[in-house]
Amino acid sequence: MALYDLAGARDEGLLDDLVTFAAELCATPTAVVSVVETEAQVFLSRTGTDLEGTPRSQSFCAHAMQGARTMEVPDATQDARFADNPLVTGTPHIRFYAGAPLTTREGIPLGAICVLDAAPRDGLTPFQTRGLEILATTAMARLETRRAAREQREQRKSAARARAALADSEMRFRTLADTMPQMVWSTLPDGFHDYYNARWYEFTGVPSGTTDGAGWNNMFHPEDQERAWQVWRQSLSTGEPYQIEYRLRHFDGTYRWVLGRALPIRDDAGQITRWFGTCTDIHEQKLALEEREIISQELSHRIKNIFAVIGGLIQVAARAHPSLAPLASDLRQRIAALGRAHDFVRPHSPRSRPSVHQDSLRGLLDELLAPYQSRPGERVTITGADVHVDDRAATPLALLFHELATNASKYGALSTPEGQVIIDIDTRGTQSHIRWQERGGPRVDAEAKPEGFGSQLIELSAVRQLGGTISRNWPVEGLELLLEVPTASFSRAHRS
Known part of the structure; x- marks a missing residue:
């Protein structure tokens, strides 16, 4: 009902002329324009009464507005709907009622324009009935006009508020953006x-x-x-x-x-x-990163040269002490393996970068075991998944697999032309399993379980540095070794 600005219509007396004319037309002392709401009816305009409204339960118009034509009650005391109504049994002692419905353009019943008398009557004449219905149409038209005006005002206010909000938002955005x-x-x-x-x-x-x-x-x-x-x-x-x-x-x-x-x-x-x-x-950061990359590449290159220098020193010492030649050769091979691991994971320039991914466990193993086969996959086969590795894991992995390959070339599968080594990588949850299997080498004596520096080195790399475990079996076909390592131990990326 608020869409019709009912209070404004009442305050400005827009409907007074209609109720005055209705009372004159129908020769009644009282006429009302009534709007029926949920709990009460409100009199927008009235003549012949001081009431401004009544509870809905006492409303005659609540019944009249449900019909399509004028509703008449000749004698309310004789009508079961109204005989006990306080407006009938008490002041103003309504007896006669006639009301034409007020209906919106959407077909919603709003109320009625009605005439009342304290004396019973036979009813309105056809002329009076038609006139009352015309007055209802006119009253509804005035309310519709009021509604349209109110909607326009609300739209203008809403548009003004939207423009103000947009301007404020724009100002806030520009202020924020400019700071x-x-x-x-x-x-x-x-x-x-x-x-x-x-x-x-x-x-x-x-x-x-x-x-x-x-x-x-x-x-x-x-x-x-x-x-x-x-x-x-x-x-x-x-x-x-x-x-x-x-x-x-x-x-x-x-x-x-x-x-x-x-x-x-x-x-x-x-x-x-x-x-x-x-x-x-990001200009300064970009330049700083480039400078750091150049310095890192230079330092890494010098570290690689240190491996070569140490290897050379060992070779010179071995020449001076021939009795140490086997030990020196073994030490040089281990240092060379560390050098290959370092070269694999170190920072590279575009020209020096390896063709394989530098963060790949399989790539690192290919690099470490390349000296033991003339072409990829000839003697050593790597299967299964791949794992991300960085410089932290490269050193212990290099020592571990170099030791396994050295032992295989001396005593195991790689010591014979037909021998093969199969490395299978499997990741299960947070663990990575790497299985080393030798086949085609000399038959293994189950009682001969080598224990020496090499075995200690394998244990040191796998257990202390990588946090894993190692289990070995010596079937007659060749050594089987299982390395179980937390995947997070292979690189910082997995730790984060």
Whole structure:
């Protein structure tokens, strides 16, 4: 009912002329325009009574508004619906009632315009009935007009509030964006750039608006422009987040590395309505990373040379002491294995980088065991899963598998032309299982279980450094060894 601004209609007396005319038309002392609400009926306009409304339970109009035509009650004391009504048994002692319904354009009953008398009557004449219904139509039209005016006012207020909220939001956004250290920008759904914050113009030094649309790409280094366009087009076509590093022209004419990022904003239907992005100056960090990479490569290269120097010193010492030659040869081989492991996981330049993945356990094993076969898979076969490794695990793994390969070449499967070694890698939950099996070598004496420095080295690498366990079997076909290691021990990535 609030849509009809009923209080306003009552206060301004818009319906007074209608109830006055209704009373005159029907020759009754009282006439009312009544709106029936959930708990009560309200008199929007009245003549001949001081009442402003009644409880709904006492309302005659609550019955009248349910019909399509005028409802008449000749004598309320004789009507079962109203005989006990307080308005009938007490003041104002209603006897005669006639009411024409007020119905909205949506067909909702709203109330009635009615006439009342304290004396019974036979009813209205056809002329009076028709006149009362015309008055009801007129009253409803006035209420509808009031409703439309109210809706327009509410719409104007709502639009004004929306504009104010938008302006406030825009001001807050611009204030926030202009105080951020990053360059902030936004685009339409098709990628048309239509906003940059103050930081963008401070960084680039270009006049405001000159990089709108597609002009932004001209700010990139010529070598980065096509790549930036490709990544941006990919994001626009798929809706995927945009991220790229490129060189952006600074106001001093130089190019500085920046990190560009953008995310789409979607509506309730999932359609992209805007893109918001940032550009972050990472020039110093980029240069620092490059310098650190160069230093790391240089240090690692020198460490590799140290392995070669130590190997050379051992060889020189062995020449001076021929009796130590077997021990020296064994030591040189272990150092060479450590050197290969280090070379596999150390930082590389594009020219020195190995062809296999440097974070691959299988790649490391291929590198370590390459000296024992003329071509891949000829004597040593690696099957199963792969595990990520880094420099922490490379050293103990190198010592462990070098020792196993050395023993196999001296006493086991690799000591004969037909011998084979099969290494199977399996990951189960948080554990990795590596099985070493020798086949085709000399028959193994089950009583001969070698215990020496090599076995101690294997235990040291597997148990103390990798936190794993080792179990050995010596079937007649050859040694079978099972290494169980927590997968997290192989690299820092698994620990994090």
